[in-house]
Amino acid sequence: MSADTIKDIVTRAKKAAPGLSTLDTAVKDRTLLAMAVILDEGRAAIKAANDLDVKKAVEGGKDPAFIDRLKLNDKRIDGMRDMMKEVAALKDPLWKVIDRKERPNGLIVEKVRVPIGVIGIIYESRPNVTADCIALCFKSGNAVILRGGTDAINSNKVIYSLLKKAASLEKLDEGVFQLIEDTKREAVDEMLQASWGIDLIMPRGGESLIRNVVEKSRIPVIKHYKGVCHVYIDLGSERNMALDIAYNAKVQRPGVCNAMETLLVHEGAAGDILPEIARRYTEAGVVMKGCPVTVGILKAYDIVEAREEDYYTEYSALKMNIRVVHSIDEAIAHISGYGSHHSDAIVTNNAASAEKFLREVDSAAVYVNASTRFTDGGEFGLGAEIGISTDKIHARGPMGLEELTIYKYIVRGAGQIRR
Numbered sequence: 309m310s311a312d313t314i315k316d317i318v319t320r321a322k323k324a325a326p327g328l329s330t331l332d333t334a335v336k337d338r339t340l341l342a343m344a345v346i347l348d349e350g351r352a353a354i355k356a357a358n359d360l361d362v363k364k365a366v367e368g369g370k371d372p373a374f375i376d377r378l379k380l381n382d383k384r385i386d387g388m389r390d391m392m393k394e395v396a397a398l399k400d401p402l403w404k405v406i407d408r409k410e411r412p413n414g415l416i417v418e419k420v421r422v423p424i425g426v427i428g429i430i431y432e433s434r435p436n437v438t439a440d441c442i443a444l445c446f447k448s449g450n451a452v453i454l455r456g457g458t459d460a461i462n463s464n465k466v467i468y469s470l471l472k473k474a475a476s477l478e479k480l481d482e483g484v485f486q487l488i489e490d491t492k493r494e495a496v497d498e499m500l501q502a503s504w505g506i507d508l509i510m511p512r513g514g515e516s517l518i519r520n521v522v523e524k525s526r527i528p529v530i531k532h533y534k535g536v537c538h539v540y541i542d543l544g545s546e547r548n549m550a551l552d553i554a555y556n557a558k559v560q561r562p563g564v565c566n567a568m569e570t571l572l573v574h575e576g577a578a579g580d581i582l583p584e585i586a587r588r589y590t591e592a593g594v595v596m597k598g599c600p601v602t603v604g605i606l607k608a609y610d611i612v613e614a615r616e617e618d619y620y621t622e623y624s625a626l627k628m629n630i631r632v633v634h635s636i637d638e639a640i641a642h643i644s645g646y647g648s649h650h651s652d653a654i655v656t657n658n659a660a661s662a663e664k665f666l667r668e669v670d671s672a673a674v675y676v677n678a679s680t681r682f683t684d685g686g687e688f689g690l691g692a693e694i695g696i697s698t699d700k701i702h703a704r705g706p707m708g709l710e711e712l713t714i715y716k717y718i719v720r721g722a723g724q725i726r727r
Contacts, residue, residue, distance in 0.1 A: 324483030373563030432513030535565030
């Protein structure tokens with residue numbers, strides 16, 4: 309795809325954005341509901357295209373976690389359909405007055421929520437991202453340019469064409485959402501230079517993709533590099549709860565960024581907890597690595613000693629680390645040193661320990677007595693998410709409608725001049 313083609317796409321998005329920012333909420337919601345219907349009706353076409361992508365990935369030797377992220381079955385198509393309905397039901401965030409002050413000179417100063425403008429999304433193997441990003445950007449008044457990866461190109465094209473058809477029912481500007489179908493890296497490079505027309509870039513994918521985007525982009529980037537998430541089982545925690553949370557956080561869907569990569573266990577609970585959780589992990593096919601104390605406790609299991617670099621690793625697979633710690637302070641220090649500030653959890657019956665963990669663990673989502681797998685826009689009641697941010701500027705955690713807005717000041721006067 310030529311530089312001129314990318315320029316044309318960005319130009320159309322920039323032109324469409326102002327009209328989208330003032331589009332009536334009823335029109336947006338009607339369009340989203342039409343999108344839900346057309347996804348439902350088009351599931352056969354979606355699955356046929358997805359089968360092509362999955363077949364190619366299998367033939368290319370992609371690992372099971374990758375295939376899981378790529379696969380669209382009826383349940384996941386239902387999820388895309390239902391997400392459209394949920395986003396339609398959410399309150400429109402635009403033009404909401406965040407703050408209002410009347411100054412002594414009579415000026416009325418309002419802080420009002422507005423769209424960011426044009427958002428570029430660069431993503432890899434999850435085709436449902438196409439639907440999520442279109443829904444959230446559209447409802448929040450942002451034009452969006454999508455560039456998916458080679459592995460999901462057939463799925464992305466069909467989903468995009470269906471949603472485009474639904475949008476045409478309202479005769480919307482075609483620039484409100486666009487898909488770059490060229491999967492060559494040069495298309496991304498051109499996109500990342502278009503600071504004149506794109507206001508924000510959000511990459512979704514592996515760490516290498518995200519670092520490449522950050523290094524090359526002339527546009528602000530919101531991202532998380534990886535999800536190295538932890539569960540810490542405290543001394544005196546409720547045993548069955550601890551076992552269930554530790555199992556769910558790793559096994560329920562290991563290929564996603566909010567899955568646990570390292571289990572930390574207080575030394576006073578390790579002798580009781582570790583043999584049982586190791587039994588469950590082994591039955592699920594989890595490859596375990598452990599600190600010397602863990603390896604000693606789990607002699608009956610197939611476990612190898614973890615290396616230093618393993619604690620920094622996002623496995624995105626049925627692999628994990630286990631470490632025994634002397635205290636909650638050591639657990640927090642481990643998370644601070646090895647974690648990615650994504651999602652971390654403590655299992656405890658001690659209120660003081662829970663509060664200490666919540667205050668001292670510097671992550672986008674911090675849990676007490678719940679699995680890290682809940683870090684998700686839908687689970688947080690945001691309808692869906694455009695991505696998860698571990699940044700500390702503008703937005704953090706799952707990015708839903710409000711996180712896709714910024715604000716401006718509207719000042720109303722009656723002839724005031726500054727003296």
